[in-house]
Amino acid sequence: MTNKTQLKLSAANIRKMALEAIHSAKSGHPGGSLSAADILAYLYMSEMNIDPKNPKDPNRDRFVLSKGHAAPGLYAALAERGFIPKEDIKTFRHAESYLQGHPDMKGVPGVDMSTGSLGQGISAACGIALAGKLDNKDYRVFTILGDGECEEGQVWEAAMFAAHYKLDNLTAFLDFNGLQIDGDITKVMNPTPFDKKFEAFNWNVICIDDGHDFDKIADAVNAAKACKGKPTIIIANTVKGKGVSYMENQAGWHGNAPSDEQYEQAIKELDQYIESLGGAC
Numbered sequence: 001m002t003n004k005t006q007l008k009l010s011a012a013n014i015r016k017m018a019l020e021a022i023h024s025a026k027s028g029h030p031g032g033s034l035s036a037a038d039i040l041a042y043l044y045m046s047e048m049n050i051d052p053k054n055p056k057d058p059n060r061d062r063f064v065l066s067k068g069h070a071a072p073g074l075y076a077a078l079a080e081r082g083f084i085p086k087e088d089i090k091t092f093r094h095a096e097s098y099l100q101g102h103p104d105m106k107g108v109p110g111v112d113m114s115t116g117s118l119g120q121g122i123s124a125a126c127g128i129a130l131a132g133k134l135d136n137k138d139y140r141v142f143t144i145l146g147d148g149e150c151e152e153g154q155v156w157e158a159a160m161f162a163a164h165y166k167l168d169n170l171t172a173f174l175d176f177n178g179l180q181i182d183g184d185i186t187k188v189m190n191p192t193p194f195d196k197k198f199e200a201f202n203w204n205v206i207c208i209d210d211g212h213d214f215d216k217i218a219d220a221v222n223a224a225k226a227c228k229g230k231p232t233i234i235i236a237n238t239v240k241g242k243g244v245s246y247m248e249n250q251a252g253w254h255g256n257a258p259s260d261e262q263y264e265q266a267i268k269e270l271d272q273y274i275e276s277l278g279g280a281c
Contacts, residue, residue: 007214009042010080016270017076021092021099023263030092030103031253035238036144036176038212040077043142045059047221052082055109061139062128064113066173067119067146067232069101069255075099083110105245118146119154122172125199126162129170140225144173150182150191156201162231163202170231171224175211176193177240179251192233204232212235244269 012036022028031276046051048061065074072092079086084099086161091097098107102116112128115121125143132139174194182188191197196203202229208216217236224232240254241247242268258266271281 004214005277007038007041007045007144008277009274011038012243012270012274012277013080014041014076014228015067015090016030016267017079017086018072018262019244019258019266019270021072021075022257023260024090025093025234026257027196028072028257029255030072030258031070031179031240031249031250031255032067032070032146032175032177032242033076034242034244034247035211035240036067036073036173036175037076037242038214039144039173039175039217039236039273040047040073041080042214042217042221044077046218047199048142049139050081052110055083058145059137059139061130062112062125062141064121064125064128065103065115065143066143067118067123068121068188069227070144070146070175072101073099074103074111078108078110081110084108118149119147119152119158121153122240123158123161126158126165126167126231128161130165132169133165133167139169141167141170142173143170144175146180147174147176147178147191147194148185148188148193148207149175151189155198159198159203159231160200166229167231168176169229171221172231172233173211174233174235175238176235177238179240179249179254181229181254182253182258183251194233198233198235202230204230205235206232207235207237209237211238214240243273 018033130143247253
């Protein structure tokens with residue numbers, strides 16, 4: 001595993017770049033990008049078999065961002081890993097940019113599936129995993145679901161499909177931050193209990209109480225790889241807006257861009273955290 005301090009620094013850089021993208025565009029989704037940053041950092045910097053110099057390597061591991069509105073976090077992870085130039089992050093959602101509001105597999109190196117309509121990403125990830133099985137390939141498929149996304153019926157159709165075809169090369173993360181654009185997920189259209197539901201669909205279920213703890217993320221991924229005959233869901237309890245004090249646990253930051261002053265405060269907080277880890281801002 002990559003050094004844990006290095007992973008923390010990468011996650012902080014992902015958060016900074018995601019905020020830079022959203023602030024530059026004056027549009028985007030900071031809350032869910034920040035809550036998933038540690039999972040993205042672990043997958044891209046430590047776990048997945050990927051090569052920025054060969055993004056279409058047929059033997060690479062695949063990643064699908066099912067909650068496609070968290071594209072700023074994905075683009076930041078791709079930049080941190082070397083797939084795209086970091087300076088391009090500030091072109092996010094600009095008319096001439098290849099970095100638009102949802103991931104585009106045709107235009108962005110390292111993006112394995114275009115996503116945006118919730119529920120479709122997990123479905124595509126299932127298809128990619130089945131293709132790997134049929135082709136006798138060793139690659140693994142990872143995906144990140146939003147908790148509010150699990151209100152979509154298509155998620156559960158995909159869950160049934162993955163279990164039926166015994167897709168043990170598929171690992172899904174559930175970014176369980178408890179909030180969606182309209183507020184508390186349990187008050188909008190309660191999709192819980194996630195563990196019992198995925199168990200009923202015959203998935204291997206792993207719950208981690210802190211989806212920002214790299215040791216727990218690593219242990220969960222290793223357990224997923226050891227499980228045979230079933231797909232795995234890692235239900236990761238996270239904090240929406242993690243890393244920026246005024247954004248944490250605030251549904252209002254699901255899809256709003258920070259002002260200049262708010263952006264400066266957020267970057268200051270993240271820079272102070274980076275300095276505390278011994279990194280350079």
